[in-house]
Amino acid sequence: MRRKAFKGGVHPPENKHFTEFCPIEPVPVPQQIVLPLVQHIGAPCQPIVQKKEKVEYAQCVGKADAYVSAAIHSPVYGTVKDIALASHPVIGRTMAVYLEPLPANNPPRQPTAGQFSSAFEPADYSPEQICTAIQEAGLVGMGGAGFPTRVKIEPNPAMPKHTLIINGCECEPYITCDYRVMLEWTWQVLAGVRLAAHASGCRTIRIGIEDNKPTAVEAFEEAISQSCPDEDIQVVVVKTKYPQGGERQLIKSVLGEQVPTGGIPPQIGICVLNVATCAAIAEAVVFKQPLTHRVVTVTGRAIARPGNYYVPIGMSVKDLIDHCGGLTEQAAKVVLGGPMMGFAIADLSTPLTKTTGALTILTREDVTEPKYALQQTACIRCGRCLMSCPEGLNPTRIAHAVKHFRMEQAEQYYLSACIECGCCSYVCPAHIELAGYIKTGKLLKAREKKRLA
Amino acid sequence: MMIGATGMQTIIFSALLMIVLGLLFSVMLLAASIKLKVETDPKVEQIHAVLPNVDCGACGFAGCASYAKAVAQDPSLIGRCSPGGAATAAKIAAVLNLQISEGGAPKRPIIHCRACQQDKTYYGEYRGIIGCTSANAQPIVQACAFGCLGFGGCVRRCRFNALHIIDGLAVVDYDKCTGCGACVAGCPRGLIEMVPFTQEPMMVVACSSKENGRMTRAMCSVGCIGCGLCAKQTDVFTVKDNLARVDYARYQPTEAAEAARQKCPTKAIVFRGKGAPADEKVSKTAAGAPAAS
Numbered sequence: 224m225r226r227k228a229f230k231g232g233v234h235p236p237e238n239k240h241f242t243e244f245c246p247i248e249p250v251p252v253p254q255q256i257v258l259p260l261v262q263h264i265g266a267p268c269q270p271i272v273q274k275k276e277k278v279e280y281a282q283c284v285g286k287a288d289a290y291v292s293a294a295i296h297s298p299v300y301g302t303v304k305d306i307a308l309a310s311h312p313v314i315g316r317t318m319a320v321y322l323e324p325l326p327a328n329n330p331p332r333q334p335t336a337g338q339f340s341s342a343f344e345p346a347d348y349s350p351e352q353i354c355t356a357i358q359e360a361g362l363v364g365m366g367g368a369g370f371p372t373r374v375k376i377e378p379n380p381a382m383p384k385h386t387l388i389i390n391g392c393e394c395e396p397y398i399t400c401d402y403r404v405m406l407e408w409t410w411q412v413l414a415g416v417r418l419a420a421h422a423s424g425c426r427t428i429r430i431g432i433e434d435n436k437p438t439a440v441e442a443f444e445e446a447i448s449q450s451c452p453d454e455d456i457q458v459v460v461v462k463t464k465y466p467q468g469g470e471r472q473l474i475k476s477v478l479g480e481q482v483p484t485g486g487i488p489p490q491i492g493i494c495v496l497n498v499a500t501c502a503a504i505a506e507a508v509v510f511k512q513p514l515t516h517r518v519v520t521v522t523g524r525a526i527a528r529p530g531n532y533y534v535p536i537g538m539s540v541k542d543l544i545d546h547c548g549g550l551t552e553q554a555a556k557v558v559l560g561g562p563m564m565g566f567a568i569a570d571l572s573t574p575l576t577k578t579t580g581a582l583t584i585l586t587r588e589d590v591t592e593p594k595y596a597l598q599q600t601a602c603i604r605c606g607r608c609l610m611s612c613p614e615g616l617n618p619t620r621i622a623h624a625v626k627h628f629r630m631e632q633a634e635q636y637y638l639s640a641c642i643e644c645g646c647c648s649y650v651c652p653a654h655i656e657l658a659g660y661i662k663t664g665k666l667l668k669a670r671e672k673k674r675l676a
Numbered sequence: 677m678m679i680g681a682t683g684m685q686t687i688i689f690s691a692l693l694m695i696v697l698g699l700l701f702s703v704m705l706l707a708a709s710i711k712l713k714v715e716t717d718p719k720v721e722q723i724h725a726v727l728p729n730v731d732c733g734a735c736g737f738a739g740c741a742s743y744a745k746a747v748a749q750d751p752s753l754i755g756r757c758s759p760g761g762a763a764t765a766a767k768i769a770a771v772l773n774l775q776i777s778e779g780g781a782p783k784r785p786i787i788h789c790r791a792c793q794q795d796k797t798y799y800g801e802y803r804g805i806i807g808c809t810s811a812n813a814q815p816i817v818q819a820c821a822f823g824c825l826g827f828g829g830c831v832r833r834c835r836f837n838a839l840h841i842i843d844g845l846a847v848v849d850y851d852k853c854t855g856c857g858a859c860v861a862g863c864p865r866g867l868i869e870m871v872p873f874t875q876e877p878m879m880v881v882a883c884s885s886k887e888n889g890r891m892t893r894a895m896c897s898v899g900c901i902g903c904g905l906c907a908k909q910t911d912v913f914t915v916k917d918n919l920a921r922v923d924y925a926r927y928q929p930t931e932a933a934e935a936a937r938q939k940c941p942t943k944a945i946v947f948r949g950k951g952a953p954a955d956e957k958v959s960k961t962a963a964g965a966p967a968a969s
Contacts, residue, residue: 311815315821316821567816568816569799569815590803656805662813663807663810663813
């Protein structure tokens, strides 16, 4: 049967076998927690704790007054050691709160998934109550972008939402954290999905899962038939293809609708949430637990014990690697996120943030494939990037315009519509880093805007 | 070769016809040139002739021709030509019959970084696009977030072959530099500053790191650590945000300034400009940079 899909995309080797069958495992509390004050899209948080102050578990340590922002909470009981700069995978360095956990009072937090069942009833909570709980818990989209969830869910009279799409695709190679969450925390995810639908006023719910995860599909179909067979919830099986988990691509695959270029899904009445975010919503609303822990996949050929771990946010990459048995000798590159959209880091003291879903550790062999700019050759006009672009753009034209600082021309080719999935760089036979140039173009544009402002 | 009488006649006829036609057209052209004459300002052409004709755009106009036109209209634009400098300004003034006062010191770029490959610290290996703007977006590229990236964004903008990447650092060749300022926009980290060279050579602080001393030392052996030793010698130096600065307008090659330069523990104060001595070499161990963990 032909599975639902979008146009374009690529099929990188999945490599999910490293961690696919590893159950989620809580990790012990590390020696130090570093909470960066920028973990989301929107206004950066300001620290609201002092140096040497005692911090309770789940106490708020940073927040901003802006609407588009998300508070940051402590995952442990401990002392504030310092408020200083720390490495950040995307923006280099940022202010962060350094915490020293007091080990005696800190049993690792256990997932609450076992306490959800088919008897859960979202109508017990009012929509306002749900939105407030989500805001207080500091929830952000856990798929990678980190957009504050409350802003997404809260009903907006200007753009009424009718359909909620749950993103269970996990199209990035290597990563399996969402898959394990779907399998093990099915009830919790479903509770979160129904709460989100209740709060946002969406009547139709579609759960998009790629066809390489049949167990997850079965689990959800069974859970739905047991707990809420009369609601309009359906699992939609979509084709396994990268970037199926992109918001716009998923909408196209599941509903066949196109989000306008430069527009956002709420314009056509759709809200997309990641499965991990849904699990966090259920936890936040029912148990008033802030977002202090998340599931992270540690994977790759160069780690001793790959697996899916339930880690406190703010744990350093090094601590997590040590917990997983350390790096093997072939380790060459540590990527926060998956290999397609992740960020390579050089500083292993970088803390894990709310949006870090995976830690991919690649070997020298993995990264010495001739896929980098040092060996790039001229564009041969083959058009493969055009065929693979899920947004239907012309990556080579944009990249060349950016390369020669022709920003107006790049804009004419819809530079800002690029979702930075990297399919074009992946397929390019001349090894041109097309996505890299397009990202550079976006930076140049932002700089220009700042200069004019 | 034989040409018959008829043939000869044809040749003569054609030649005469051509001569008559030529005369006719020349008279027409003459009439047209008198009747349709376009008034041009001879000054524009004269000014254009004294300009360097490199079309660098430093004056803010599309090229030398449009600058010549503009300056003939508005003599206040007279000092805009930086490749030509004071000499060209004087020539333009002569064409326009103007007296100009001596302009300020010529502005030329200095690069606020002096860290060569071995002075910098790298935590990882950068394998992205070879270009400053792209590399600047990757925190992995080098430890110092303020230092020269060495991919030559400025070199590409220079029309006078006056900028080169030498050992991972952009270096200005002041003999070739005309001070057009095109390189400034090429640096995503804003390391290039146009400075009035009141003295030749000038003392400058070749660092822009606003990190505290400990961090700067950990990342670079020649970075300014904001210790303030130079400011104690002379008030030409000021320290703000962990970074020393020179007050270029007041700089004089005094003993106090020389003492400040000598005292600088990381040798971040260097000479720039024509005839500047080569930067002192600083070994990494001497600067006490702890090894990156």
